[in-house]
Each structure stands twice: as C-alpha cells, then as structure tokens.
Amino acid sequence: MRRRRVTNAAMVSAGAVLLASTAVAMAVPAGAAAAGCSVDYGVSSQWQGGFGANVTITNLGDAVTSWTLTWSYSAGQTVTQAWNTTLTQSGAAVTARNVSYNGAIATNGTASFGFNGSWTGSNPAPTSFALNGVACTGGPVPTTSPTTSPSTSPSTSPSTPPTSAPPTGPADITVNSATRYQTVDGFGAAQSIWGSAWSTADTQTLVGMGANQLGLSIVRTGLSPVSSEWSTHVNSLKTAKSYGSGVKILASPWTAPAAWKTNNSRVNGGKLKTDYYDDYANHLNSYVQYMRGQGVTVDVTSVQNEPDWHPDYDSMDWSGTELRNFVRDQGTKVQNTRLMVAEAVNLNYGYTDPTLNDATARNNIGYIGGHLYGTEDSGRLRPYSLAEQYNKPVWMTEWNYHEADGSGSNIWGNPSNLAVWNETLDDIMRTVHKSMESNWSAYIWWYGKRYYSFIGDGESAYGTTAGAPLKRGYAFSQYAKYVRPGYQRVALTKSSKASPLEVTAYQGDGKITLVILNRSNSAVNNAVIQAPQNVSRAEHYLTSQNANAASQPTSVNGGQATINVGARSISTVVFTL
Numbered sequence: 064m065r066r067r068r069v070t071n072a073a074m075v076s077a078g079a080v081l082l083a084s085t086a087v088a089m090a091v092p093a094g095a096a097a098a099g100c101s102v103d104y105g106v107s108s109q110w111q112g113g114f115g116a117n118v119t120i121t122n123l124g125d126a127v128t129s130w131t132l133t134w135s136y137s138a139g140q141t142v143t144q145a146w147n148t149t150l151t152q153s154g155a156a157v158t159a160r161n162v163s164y165n166g167a168i169a170t171n172g173t174a175s176f177g178f179n180g181s182w183t184g185s186n187p188a189p190t191s192f193a194l195n196g197v198a199c200t201g202g203p204v205p206t207t208s209p210t211t212s213p214s215t216s217p218s219t220s221p222s223t224p225p226t227s228a229p230p231t232g233p234a235d236i237t238v239n240s241a242t243r244y245q246t247v248d249g250f251g252a253a254q255s256i257w258g259s260a261w262s263t264a265d266t267q268t269l270v271g272m273g274a275n276q277l278g279l280s281i282v283r284t285g286l287s288p289v290s291s292e293w294s295t296h297v298n299s300l301k302t303a304k305s306y307g308s309g310v311k312i313l314a315s316p317w318t319a320p321a322a323w324k325t326n327n328s329r330v331n332g333g334k335l336k337t338d339y340y341d342d343y344a345n346h347l348n349s350y351v352q353y354m355r356g357q358g359v360t361v362d363v364t365s366v367q368n369e370p371d372w373h374p375d376y377d378s379m380d381w382s383g384t385e386l387r388n389f390v391r392d393q394g395t396k397v398q399n400t401r402l403m404v405a406e407a408v409n410l411n412y413g414y415t416d417p418t419l420n421d422a423t424a425r426n427n428i429g430y431i432g433g434h435l436y437g438t439e440d441s442g443r444l445r446p447y448s449l450a451e452q453y454n455k456p457v458w459m460t461e462w463n464y465h466e467a468d469g470s471g472s473n474i475w476g477n478p479s480n481l482a483v484w485n486e487t488l489d490d491i492m493r494t495v496h497k498s499m500e501s502n503w504s505a506y507i508w509w510y511g512k513r514y515y516s517f518i519g520d521g522e523s524a525y526g527t528t529a530g531a532p533l534k535r536g537y538a539f540s541q542y543a544k545y546v547r548p549g550y551q552r553v554a555l556t557k558s559s560k561a562s563p564l565e566v567t568a569y570q571g572d573g574k575i576t577l578v579i580l581n582r583s584n585s586a587v588n589n590a591v592i593q594a595p596q597n598v599s600r601a602e603h604y605l606t607s608q609n610a611n612a613a614s615q616p617t618s619v620n621g622g623q624a625t626i627n628v629g630a631r632s633i634s635t636v637v638f639t640l
Contacts, residue, residue: 102132102192105616114140114186115614118159119175120194127195130174132159134189140182148176148609149479175588175627179613234593234623235561238568238575241595242554245502247569248456249311250495250543251281252511256317257377260299261512265530268518269511270307277517277536278544280309283460283507286316286350286364288329288377293353300359309548311362313460313507314350315406317377319343324379332373332380335389344393351400363430365403365460366390372408381405387417387424394427401429406460409437412449419449431455435462435494444494446502456504463508464490465515468525475514476526478534484608484631487535488582492633495542496580499552499567508539537611541604541635544612545576561590564628575638579628587628592636594622600639607632 103119120132135155142152148159159176191198252269254261261269270279282303284296303310318329323342326333335343351361366389370381381389386405394402407414410433418424419431431450438444447457467474467486474480491508498506511517517536519527527533550571557566563583569576575594581587601624603615608631615634618625628634 100194100197102194104134104188104192106186106188114182115177115179115616117175117177117616130161130195132192132194133157134192136189138182138185138187140180140186142178142180148178150176150178150609175586177610177613177615233558233591235558235587235590236564236566236568236577236579237556237593238577238595239554239556240568240570240575243570244552244554245456245504247499247546247548247550247552248458248504249280249309249548250506250539250546251279251283251311251313252508252517253283253285253461254296254299254511256285256315260296261302262530263298263302265512265518266299266302267306268530268532269536270303270310272308272544275532276544277532277540278308279511279517280307280543280548281311281313281505281507282511283313283315286314286347288316288318288320288346290349290353293350294357297354297357297359300354301357304359311548312354312359313363313365313403313458314354314361314400315365315368315460316347316379317368318379319346329377330375332378334380334385340389340393341396343389344396348397351397355399361400363403363458364397364400365406365432368406368461369408369434370405370414371411381414383414383417386414387421390418390427391421391424394424402427403430403432403458403460404428406432406434408434409441410434410443410447410457410459411441412443412447416449419453419455425453425455428455431457432460433457435459435498439494439497444497444501451502457502458505458507459498459503460505460507461509462491462494463510468515473524473526475533476519476528478611479608480534481608483534487538488580488631488633491535492538492541492580493565493582495539496565496567496578499542499578502552506542511536532611534606534611537606538633540612541606541633542578545604545635545637546578547571550576561587563587564590573640575640577634577636579634579636581628581630581632581634584630586630589625590628592624592626592638594624594638594640596640597622598624598638598640602637603634604637605629605632605634 101121104116106114106116120130134157136157142150142157148161150157150159161174267276269277272278282300284300287293300312319335321327321329323336323339324333325336347364351364354361366386367379367381369378370386372378373380390402390404404418405414415431418428431447450457467482474483495506508516512520514520514522514525514527517533517539519529519531519533521527521529546569550569553568553570555566555568557564563581564587565580565582567578577592598619601617601619603617603626604612605615606612607629615626624636624638626636
C-alpha cells in the first residue's frame, strides 16, 4: 500500500517531521470556499494492470456542503469503477463529486470514497488535489510504484494492509460459531419457463465464480407437460452443472398434460384427476430420467408450482390434502431426485402442513417450497417450525418485484439509478436477509435474465445490454458468490454502533462469511468484527449505488478485522481461518 497525504500548510509544523516525505503544502487563495483540507490518497491493493484506491478528505476550516475533488494522473491511469462518489475522468483529469449520502463535510469532519482503476508501466500517486477549486500545490511527492506484481488480476482481491489503526477494544460484530442454524443450499434464479433457454455465455455469467460473474448455485427450470419440449434447456442446465460450483437444479411443473385434468386444458387451473395420479408420477419420473440421460442431475423436483393460483396460463389446482395424498401414495415412483411440496404463492401452510403431519408422505419429500408474494404481509416470513421439527429445509423458490420502473422508464441499464438501487436494497436484499434469519435454506429469484433482474435481456425500452450483469445481480452476488452450498449460518451479536446494520454470518470451507446490509443514510466506519479464532486473510466486497461488488480495504489483527461499511450498501466480509 502507498499513501500520499496532501495537507494545508497551516497544519504542517516542525512537529510534523514524520510526515515530511508524504506531505504537500496547500496554498489557499483568498476567497476560497473552504479554509483548507487534507487529502489522504492510498493505494490499498495492486495487481498487474489494476489497482484499488481509497481517498479521505478532511476539512480543516469552514463546513463544505457540496464538494468536488479534482486531480490528474501522470502515467495514464484510468478509473474503472467507484463507490461513495460520482467519479468521472477526461484524459488525465479526474473529478469526484459528493453523492447524497456522502455529502457535506462539517468543520473538522471527513468524507471518504474509493475506486478501482487500471494502469500500465507505473502507477504513481497524484501530486496535487483541489477541493472546490482550491488548489493543493507544493513540494515533490515520491512517485515510485511496485515494479513487480501478480501476472493476472486475482478473481478475489488479496488481503489488504490496514487503512486505519489496528482494531482494539470491544468488537462491533462478534461471530459465535458455537451456535448454528440452517445449512444453506444456495441462491439462484429461474431460466425462461417458456421459450428459449439461457445461452452458454449467459449461464456462465450467472453461475460462474470469476470477475463480473454472479455465483448462483441454484437454477430453477420449468418441467413442461409436453415431453418434446424437454430438450430446450438441456444445454444450459449442463453448462450450469459443469461450469458452476455445486449448482443444484430445481424442476417445477406448471401443469400436467391437459387430458389428465378436470378442465381438459393446460391453462386456467383445473385439477389433476385422481385416476391419473400414477401417470403424473411417472411423468415427473420420466423427466428426471430423461435429464439424467442427458448428463443433468435434477436435484429437486417440485410437485406443483403455485397450487393455489389458477391464471390464464399453464397452471393446476391442488388442495393441501390432495398434495399429501399424491406424495404419500405416488412419491416413491419419482426416482433419483428429491420431491418438494408445494410452492404455494405465499408459503401458505395449508398446502404443506398436511404432508408434514403424515409420516409416510413426509418421508417421501425432501423439501418444503413457497413463494414470497404476500408472505411477509401474512406473517410467514419467519421460521417454519413444523418444517424444522421434521428437518425439511425450506426454500423460497420465486419472487418477482420491479415497481421501480413505474410505467416503463428506461432506468434499468443505468447502474447508478437511485430508484433501482433503493428497490434492490430495501426490498430485494432485505428479504434475502430476512429469509436467512428465518432459517430458510435457499432463495431463488424469478428470471435471472430480464431487464429488472441479474443480467440484461437487451430490451431497448429498458436500456439493458443482453447478457451484461445488472446492479441487482451484483447485489445478489454478495450472498450467492460467497455463501456457498453447505455453509451453515451461525450466531452473532452486535454493539450499539453496529445497530443500523443487518448482518448474517456463515461458516464453511474453512471460512467465515458475513453479509452486511447498511440501509441507513450514514456509513459505519471502523467497525470491528470479532471472529471465533485468528484469521489468516480477510476480504471485503461492497455493492452500492455507485459500486459493483468492489473490493474494499480491511485491517486484520489476530481474530479481529476492521472495515468501513458504506451508507446504503450491501457488503460481504470473508475470513479465511
């Protein structure tokens, strides 16, 4: 890490000799908007062709209600993404402006932001800054930079040197791995239920673990009533299984073949005739075995998508008693997969309790499923005690919410759109957090490829690029990419300083992972996290209105780490034990 500090001349005294090698005097012209400032510019990590930097502005005079910080690069560096600021570059000149939650700098207060960038040849720090047009000039600053570095950009950022004092005293978040909760099965999304499948590139972006990939570990796919349609999704499912890490496949049927139903139609609900229960079980089994023959293991097979909803598209009605009877009497016919009951619209227990309360039916299923439409309002976004009693993991298998677009404005392709970010953080990510706190084992969003989802579909009216990751995808990856299948949620406690933060912690693969939502308008800086033991490495990634899963600096000391949690952000901290 290299630091360059630019400070007001009035603050440099004979007693500040230790700062001489990194200090630049700032001449303050008459009539300047601020009496002075100091700027702390630090390169927190660097790799071949790329680097991460953090900047802190400390105001030494009058309060600054709106600020613009400018500097120039001397070696062709280029800024690629930023957080907690609006940052632009024209040639060598860089301009950083405050955003709504990182605005006024009170007298003797600070504002901080960070960014990633690229470099070739050398990466010297800027030698001067200007705050609201007040130039920082003075003596020379050393501009040497490392001449050797890793040959490729790391897929996960290396542990970084401290940017603040080593953590001491009581922790703000204390992880207690002795108290354990549910085992996580994963985080995922559905591919198109009707029509074309994800392309190979789309699938790799969604399930991959590399840079600008989202790390989904569950793919939901439709189980068509027409067997000739089963081949449509084979390639995307094979790609997900082979390219991703521990990816599970959930197959959900919307309807049985029309001739087996009371309304003789695929659409508008209608019940499965009881004398076709065995045919339906064989139908589900045939799909699983077909996919198995294509090299795709279907890990979980649902009996029915939304048995309590009969729209004018593929659908089929069941009662809770009928579902119990089907899985009790026919469930063993569906082989090489685990059955799920029953994906009710709002996790209505009336559709799952009968199966859980029948020993034979219960033994024929592996999972309880439900959707999130109205679930919170109905009081069921909470632990499902009967499912826990019988050790049946609860999966949230669908939610689709995109009110931010209103009448269809072109906002989804803009990565810093405030309406999109507010909905993503306050509605989507908050419910992921609540689902985990409710001991649910999986959270599966609706379509992974859609203008309001994880990667764009290219619809011109909504401004997305087909296949390109979207803000919502980066936010979701803060869970999906770092809380892997098989991790177990563990307990934690928080200090009053950390009270604005919504935090869950997980342990697995020799790591402890924390996902932290800060939905408040204030940063929580120098937050100390206490691990159950010493850690060898700490990584911190943050998504906000202006950052996409961007690496952040951390400070590690034994079993503690210190991080800055930006306002209106979601962070992931990964400890390697």
